[in-house]
Amino acid sequence: MKKTHIVGILIIAIAIAVIVSTAGDASSYVNFSQAAELAQSGEQDAVHVVGKLKKDPSGQIIGMAYQPELDPNHFEFTLVDNANRTEKVVYSAPKPQDFDRSEQVVVIGTMQQGHFQADKILLKCPSKYQDGKLEEKTYEAAPKTAQL
Numbered sequence: 001m002k003k004t005h006i007v008g009i010l011i012i013a014i015a016i017a018v019i020v021s022t023a024g025d026a027s028s029y030v031n032f033s034q035a036a037e038l039a040q041s042g043e044q045d046a047v048h049v050v051g052k053l054k055k056d057p058s059g060q061i062i063g064m065a066y067q068p069e070l071d072p073n074h075f076e077f078t079l080v081d082n083a084n085r086t087e088k089v090v091y092s093a094p095k096p097q098d099f100d101r102s103e104q105v106v107v108i109g110t111m112q113q114g115h116f117q118a119d120k121i122l123l124k125c126p127s128k129y130q131d132g133k134l135e136e137k138t139y140e141a142a143p144k145t146a147q148l
Contacts, residue, residue, distance in 0.1 A: 051104070088114070089116045
């Protein structure tokens with residue numbers, strides 16, 4: 001066998017390994033009810049939940065709690081999913097920039113006792129139109145480190 005064939009086979013093997021490892025990391029889009037059912041069945045994989053922020057008639061966000069002077073890495077808000085179920089979302093990182101102006105929110109994480117624990121937040125802001133395209137921003141909580 002030629003050396004170029006061996007190198008080609010190695011590249012293909014590496015590509016297959018990368019595809020398999022990323023496919024196992026994919027999560028599905030569900031609503032809060034389905035996320036709760038998955039959590040009760042012992043499923044620990046992260047899921048995507050799409051929703052809108054709960055707002056009052058004047059457009060103010062309801063159920064948002066962020067006090068950076070007390071704990072800058074604790075942000076809570078209320079999200080209404082596409083099935084109209086309202087749930088508290090807890091994000092263990094600072095409040096994302098432009099959160100208040102977001103049209104739609106996608107939270108990625110798991111349902112826990114009494115709330116949805118978000119690891120990532122995707123924001124879709126209508127005020128960020130450029131050339132007819134909607135700008136999307138991704139925010140990710142820092143991984144928790146073990147304390148000794």
